[in-house]
Structure formats: C-alpha cells, structure tokens
Amino acid sequence: MVVARACAHLNMWVRVPNEQRFASMTSSSMPTIAFVYDSKGCPACKAFVQQKVNLLPQHPHLKRYRATWAQFDTAGDAQVATKHQLTNGMHIRYYRQGKYTEYA
Secondary structure, eight states: OHHHHHHHHHTOEEEEOSHHHHHHHHTSSSOEEEEEEOTTTOHHHHHHHHHTGGGGGGSTTTTTSOOEEEEEEGGGOHHHHHHTTOOSSEEEEEEETTEEEOOO
16 A cells, blocks of 8 residues: 555556455555556557556656556456456546546
C-alpha cells in the first residue's frame, strides 16, 4: 500500500504482479487508473501499454492529477478474468474509493 501511494504522488506506473495486489490497490482511497490485459490473448495490448500508454503519467496535463497508474497482465491467472468480468483484449478501468467506475 505504501508503495502504491508513494508512486501515485509521483504519477508513476505500478506493475501489478498478482490479483491480490490488484485488489489491494483498487480498494485504497487513492484513485487508480488500471490497464488490464491478457498478454497471451492479446500480445499487441501488452506492447501498446508498454510503448505508448506508459508515457501518459508524465504528460504535463496529467501530472497534476493524483492517481495510481497500474498495469495488470492477467495471463498468469485464468480466474481473474471471471472475477473482474473481463473479456478479451484490454480494459481501462478507473477505481475511486474502492469502487470501479464505468464510463459509457
């Protein structure tokens, strides 16, 4: 939790290693912007996040927002997709005060 909050103040990325860590980050009071993907099912998603999206937290307009930026590769855990209602491809999710907010 301390690592996530420290990184959030610096607007840095946190690479989430497992579902427990992901649940811990998304339940904190700090807003979390999560890029969730399956690198086995969508190798282009992983490349896109690593090469393009990783630059977003350093953009001058986004630096002023305090949020944790996270990337979570679900390839190692098949139950994650079911638990979080994920489909194939990449999901961009915003969590605030432990609740997933869906934008249409």
